[in-house]
Amino acid sequence: MSELRKELKYLPSHEWARVEEDGTVTVGITDHAQESLGDVVYVETPDVGTSVTAGDEAGVVESVKAASDIYSPVSGEVIAVNEALEDAPETVNESPYDDGWFFKVKPSDLTDLDDALDVDGYKATIDDED
Template sequence: MSEIPGDLKFMKSHEWARVEDNGTVTVGISEHAQGLLGDLVYVELPNVGDTAQAGQAAAVVESVKAASDVYSPVSGEIVAVNEALADKPETINEDAYGDGWIFVVKLTNREELEELLDPDAYAEAIENEED
């Protein structure tokens, strides 16, 4: 299993959230999720200015195997999207926790972060999934 960065929070549905210094939250899908999906061929990004709701679909990633919703871990306004993914969706396969980020949310409810899994709990969730 790949290394899970310690500064991230996770959803059971394999999205990660990184709280940035300016209070925004960068969102992507985990290394584990991109591995399950296989080679990504398309990413449907949300629009800047859209409102994200915690636990609701905000984007879609499509691989040669399947299309999968990407859920927002937090609520707020989408303030940035990773336009580079339109031309190079495989960036998520190559660098899920770095250049493969999908969108950024201006957080409206910090308490939602408390409901997310820390890296250890996420690693445990993955292990239980594989049993």
């Protein structure tokens, strides 16, 4: 059973979003996604300063099995990327919600997350896949 966290918002495409105390949004892929992908071997994140749009491709994650696009859950400016993933992409497998985050966004509008799923909605999405 994949780990899910109640404080996160989820996209049906398997990204998670965490609103931080300063109003920024941290983005990564879910435990379910990393399990489905298998061993992650490469992560491409957007550059700091890049503008991202909610629902649009913002990066790529590659594993020994497949490559998947990463979509931004919010529109805004990328203010940080997880540079540790460049040398240690397997961190996504080991710690998808903590050390394996992908990028942080200063959102232009947090209401973008109104359409995201809560933990129960995301659980129903992944249960439907099985």
